[in-house]
Amino acid sequence: MGCICGARGRENPHLSRLGEILDKHRNDAGFLIPVLQEAQDAYGYLSEDVLEAISTEMSVPLSQIYGVTTFYSQFRLHPHGREIIKVCHGTACYVSGAEGITKGIAEELGIKVGETTKDRLFTLESVACLGCCSLAPVMMINKETYGRLTSDIARGVIKKYE
Numbered sequence: 693m694g695c696i697c698g699a700r701g702r703e704n705p706h707l708s709r710l711g712e713i714l715d716k717h718r719n720d721a722g723f724l725i726p727v728l729q730e731a732q733d734a735y736g737y738l739s740e741d742v743l744e745a746i747s748t749e750m751s752v753p754l755s756q757i758y759g760v761t762t763f764y765s766q767f768r769l770h771p772h773g774r775e776i777i778k779v780c781h782g783t784a785c786y787v788s789g790a791e792g793i794t795k796g797i798a799e800e801l802g803i804k805v806g807e808t809t810k811d812r813l814f815t816l817e818s819v820a821c822l823g824c825c826s827l828a829p830v831m832m833i834n835k836e837t838y839g840r841l842t843s844d845i846a847r848g849v850i851k852k853y854e
Contacts, residue, residue, distance in 0.1 A: 707745050709734045714749050718721035724752060724760060728767060737768040773815035776852050777833050779846075782821035784817045789842070793829055794818060796843030800850055813854065 713730045715721040727750070731742050740759055747754040761767040777792045779785075794816070798804055801814050808815040824830045827839025831846060838849050 710742055710745055732767060737771050770810055771808060773812050775814050776831050777814055777818045777831060778819045780822040780830045781818050784825040785830055788828040790829045792843050793846045797846055800847045814845050
């Protein structure tokens with residue numbers, strides 16, 4: 693493969709890892725999702741430049757790529773934090789105070805649900821269910837689960853990660 697070019701046709705050295713990913717999948721049927729997954733692993737998220745390069749190099753309409761990336765929740769179109777905070781808003785957690793916990797965390801971090809702190813340390817997400825109903829209300833930070841939360845307990849947990 694030659695160079696990966698950006699939207700304006702100029703070589704973009706930032707996309708060199710993407711060239712290797714595309715070369716690996718160039719002749720694979722059903723390549724789009726594996727390419728998107730590997731690109732996200734390489735860059736942390738799928739930037740506009742990455743999506744445009746995939747579209748150009750693999751001859752896939754950009755609208756189709758956006759359709760896939762917005763349909764599947766595994767794909768991120770914006771940078772995320774090192775620590776991903778997921779607050780459960782399933783029924784058990786919701787009735788046990790998930791809204792207040794989410795609000796407290798958002799205030800503590802100075803962000804809204806779906807946003808990332810400026811230092812890219814935290815991303816705050818609201819999820820439908822974490823499968824820990826007996827511990828409601830619950831949050832996860834990366835793969836660590838914290839249950840029977842109050843807003844103050846949740847804020848204290850987050851301070852341990854700062």
